[in-house]
Amino acid sequence: MQVKVLSAKFDIPDANTLEVAKKHGAYATLDKIFAMQPEEVTEIVKESGLRGRGGAGFPTGLKWTFLPKDTDKSVYLAVNSDESEPATFKDRYILVRDPHLLIEGIIICCYAIRSHAAYIYIRGEYTSQVKVLQAAIDEAYAAGYLGESVAGFDFQLDVTVHRGAGAYICGEETALLESVEGKKGQPRSKPPFPAVEGLYGCPTIINNVQSISSLPFILANGAAAYKAYGTEKSAGTHLFGISGLVKKPGMYELPFGLPILDVLEQVAGGLRDNRTLKGIIPGGSSTPVLTAEEAKTVTLDYESMAAHGTMFGSGGIVVLDDTVDIVKLVENLIHFYHHESCGQCTPCREGLGWMLKIVQKILNYEGTMADIDLLLELCDNIEMKTVCVLSAACTMSTRSYLNKFRSEFEAYIAHSASKHATM
């Protein structure tokens, strides 16, 4: 099932160095792209069907066309390497095992969007990863792939690593821009969208590391070669992160469209200790959970996920077996979102803390049946009433657990009722 498109160099020793990366084809697309017009590059990316790999799945080439034409302002590229969504650990492999793939992708993108400055926003916790990435960038500068004249062509490009410092919200694209500008990571109201008014008030494209790193294959082999993988609407491959209670967790590159349960069995080795599947979180903690029954018909692509009421997200799949206490899991997740709220909007800042207290009350056997409905009501009242979707990520996932595993919450409450009755 596994394929080697993006991960072609991941298992080659020292592929993070320029010498080894070049032996295996790094920077080979540059002659080709600089012979084209920027718009032709964008057209190939559009044709390839590449969609944003950060979670939203927006078509990458189409996003680039939202930049204003003939602007006299600078155009910026921000590469989102914040990778903080729980269950997501894919981009880190690119940063460490094939950083020149990312740099080549940045050159391709910047040429297409006529940008001369790219910032790679990397989460602060990736301390060893940032060293490998910076070393690769330094090598690329020394070899003339970055700087005044990229690979000898009449194109100047600077790539700068900007380290975050422990804020999940900076994965949200406008919070990321604020952070690069030296501010708290608090999302901006949209519109204006970053393509029109982004970094320093200038047109800006924000793409995920994996999206950018998909470009060299597409430009080298053509849109059709990329579309040969995956499904019609979910083209290509994805770096899936499989974690949780499986025998072989890890990062696997797979084409889109495979049945999720086949992947669980054949790629991730199945459940540990021959336990029974309870549910699957399909694409990071923010995506609504699938029950074992629902998972039977789900395939790993944007359309199937949407048809099952959830989202493809980041491709971070978490497998839950019958030993998992859903109420405790929900407490763990709401704690995360509450901790990571930037504090800008009241419904998120206060509401998520309120939700956390209610779930903790249920876990302490002090809940009542009305608390379940109160949680659902809070979800409705918080959702989409904030500048960004952090709180919605929390409420959409929480609601899915409340609706699909309600009996587990009720069991805690029934236990508390009997406990109080005997007191």
Next chain:
Amino acid sequence: MSDRSQLIETGQPFNFDAQRDAEFERLIKRYPSRESMILPALWLVQEQEGWISAEAMAYVADRIGTFASKVYEVATFYTMYHLQPKGKYHICVCRTLSCYLLGKQEIVDYIIEHLDVKPGEVRADGLYSFEEVECLGHCGSAPVVQINGEFYENMTVEKLEELLATLQ
């Protein structure tokens, strides 16, 4: 959101050492706005001193040419900036989702009981400080522990014991 409003004064002036000074000058050329240097400069302070004092914040503000309040705002917002000295070994245990499912609590309990340090605290002798942190992006090799920036994957209490023995 967490309360990180306390500032500590050392009573000593702060300056970048030569290496950080050069890195500051290299980086500031990369940004069209000097204020973009607030996060990188705070990282340089923390690399040099291990934490960020009130004097260091004032220095960063002066060096960039911005208000001290803007630096303070950033330093207190981002949880990886240490606003007090940390232990010789700063231990972060991931508490979220996959690490939770795969037994991070045993590791947390071990640290509290055997290393005698609670989450968010520094042990009295300064050897260890400990934090439970949100997702560290190593879910496929959970549970994960980060000590002074290095990741240790597929952790167990036994492996942590062995690791700590080699660190002292």
